Amino acid sequence: MTLIFRREPDGKMRVTSTLWEDAKVFGRDQVLEVRNVDGRLQIARKEREPDERDPPVEAYDPYGPDNGIVEDDETGGEIDVV
Numbered sequence: 001m002t003l004i005f006r007r008e009p010d011g012k013m014r015v016t017s018t019l020w021e022d023a024k025v026f027g028r029d030q031v032l033e034v035r036n037v038d039g040r041l042q043i044a045r046k047e048r049e050p051d052e053r054d055p056p057v058e059a060y061d062p063y064g065p066d067n068g069i070v071e072d073d074e075t076g077g078e079i080d081v082v
Contacts, residue, residue, distance in 0.1 A: 002017065002018045003043075004017070011028040012028065013025070013026040014026075015032060017043075028048075029047060030046065030047060030048055031046050031047075032044075032045060032046075033045075033046045
């Protein structure tokens with residue numbers, strides 16, 4: 001069996017195989033799972049679930065309270081990036 005992976009726009013992944021008629025497209029929230037079950041490979045598309053190797057990450061908000069931008073009152077309101 002041969003698997004060929006290709007990156008698509010918007011973070012998607014296209015996977016083709018010698019065993020499939022059509023390509024499979026994986027979204028950003030999906031993973032490809034490969035298992036050995038009784039000596040046979042099983043391949044499945046699964047929803048991504050965080051684990052110890054892939055912990056959940058909070059969305060970055062550049063305008064949130066912890067953005068690292070500090071106003072300097074002594075310089076008349078100039079903004080310094082820390």
